[in-house]
Amino acid sequence: MTKEKGKVSPDSLVKAVLYARKITPTAKHVEEAREKLEKVPLVLDGLDEVITHVPDIIDGIKSFKLANPCSQVIVSSRDNYDYVKDMGFTSICLMPFTxxxxxxxxxxxxxxxxxxxxxxxxxxxxxxxxxxxxxxxxxxxxxxxxxxxxxxxxxxxxxxxxxxxxxxxxxxxxNIIRQKNLKENLQGVAILLAWKMHEKGLRQVEFDEALSWLLKDRSIGLEPHAVQSCLSELICPCNILIQINSGNILTFGHFRFQESLVAMRLSRTQANDFETLLELPFWKGAFGLYADSNDIHPIFHYLSGVDRYNCDYENTLKEMISRADIGRVEKEGLLDLLDMWAKEPIL
Incomplete structure (x- = not known):
């Protein structure tokens, strides 16, 4: 986001939208986009997924809205983070099924x-x-x-x-055979790709880039031709990966599907490797799914035992506590532990 006199420019959001659509943000294109956005709403999906990488996005949205009061901006965020309240927008929360x-x-x-x-x-x-x-x-x-x-x-x-x-x-x-590759190999490739995308904070990736990541990472234990075959079969006939933009871009479809694969990888990861990930909002959902079917105590033991707690972990750890298959009293005990750490943070 570009700034003018220390503040985010009102045109920064428009330029970001143009970049996302692979349009050079010339002065003419910015003006045309601004005029169009007076007639059609601007929908920004997944704010919680981008804010870690673009911290100024909130200021960019607010700046754009102040400068263009006739434009309608609709923002979605999976969680009710504090920054949503600070935007000054009308909030609507979708409730679960009755x-x-x-x-x-x-x-x-x-x-x-x-x-x-x-x-x-x-x-x-x-x-x-x-x-x-x-x-x-x-x-x-x-x-x-x-x-x-x-x-x-x-x-x-x-x-x-x-x-x-x-x-x-x-x-x-x-007696039906739909693909050539073993499901274990297909799962290994899918999990590795989801993990790579999560590491980079991405929900979609170009096919060639995805293949390059997979071929460079030898941890999967497959020959290059097998990796490429698995990647192709994850698209068709498996429909695990979805092709968009004429087939050049891959996505797992719903973001929850990507998170579920990342959670599978987390279940094979040592607690001491979680430190750099717990503070990232992008990973909160994956850790929640991890807690759904894994013991979360080793994580709390690690954070307590080596004095590694960071206040930025709080939202993700609370999500894990709420999802963990443990009793109410035990959950309250872990929440009390978080409160204690928050009052005397060990940083």
Whole structure:
């Protein structure tokens, strides 16, 4: 973001939008974009994912809005961070499904009434209302049920089952072969790519760049031709990776799918390797999914034992506590520990 006299320029946001669309931000292009944005709303999706890399983005949005009061700006953020409150925008929070809404959604999504009834009964008998609280998770559950796959009771396991479904785990029962590569190799490539993208704070990447990252990282233990084959099959027939912009750009689709793969990698990572990641808002969701099915105590033990706690870890650690499969008293104890660390930070 460019600054004028110490303040972010009102045109900085417009220039960033033009850069994102691969348009050179000349004075003419900036003026044309500004005029167009008086007629159509500007939608900025995923503010929580970019703010770490562009700290001035909030000031850029506010500066643009002050200079262009007739323009409508819509910003989405997955979490109600403090910076959202500071923007001065009207905030709308999407609530989870009610029971009635969830059952209606399942009935509409499932292709048959029998499968819908099966999913509804499963939700009731296993108390899955909180797990299937949004359209993404409910859709995955319906897809699993329609393929005869048992619907798990944890969000992280839902994503793992989805991956297995898309990579042919359940096809062999029907003597169907959709891909040449083993599901373990496909998963290894997908996890490594998701991790690389997360390290760089990206939700999408060019195909050639993704392939270059994978080929340079020998930890996956595959020959180059096998890596390229897996990457291609993750696109088709598996549909794990989605091609956009005429096929040049790859994305995992919903960001939660990328986070779920990163969480799988976190489960194989030592707690002492988490330090530089815990403070990054971009990683909060992945750590939440990690806590969904992993023991979080080693992380707290590490942060306490070696005096490594940082106040910037607080939001992510609270997310992990809320998602951990532990009792209420134990959760309260960990929250008390965070409060103690916050009062006497060990930096």
């Amino acid at each position: 029971e009635t809404q969830l059952f209606e959604f399942v009935t509409n999504v499932c292709t048959s009434k029998n499968v819908a009834n099966k999913v509804v009964n499963l939700i009731k008998s296993n108390d899955l209302f909180e797990v299937l609280s949004n359209p993404l998770l409910a859709t995955i559950a319906c897809a699993l049920a329609e393929h005869g796959v048992r619907v798990p009771s944890k969000e992280s396991k839902l994503y793992e089952k989805r991956f297995l479904l898309l990579t042919g785990e359940y096809d062999h029962y029907k």
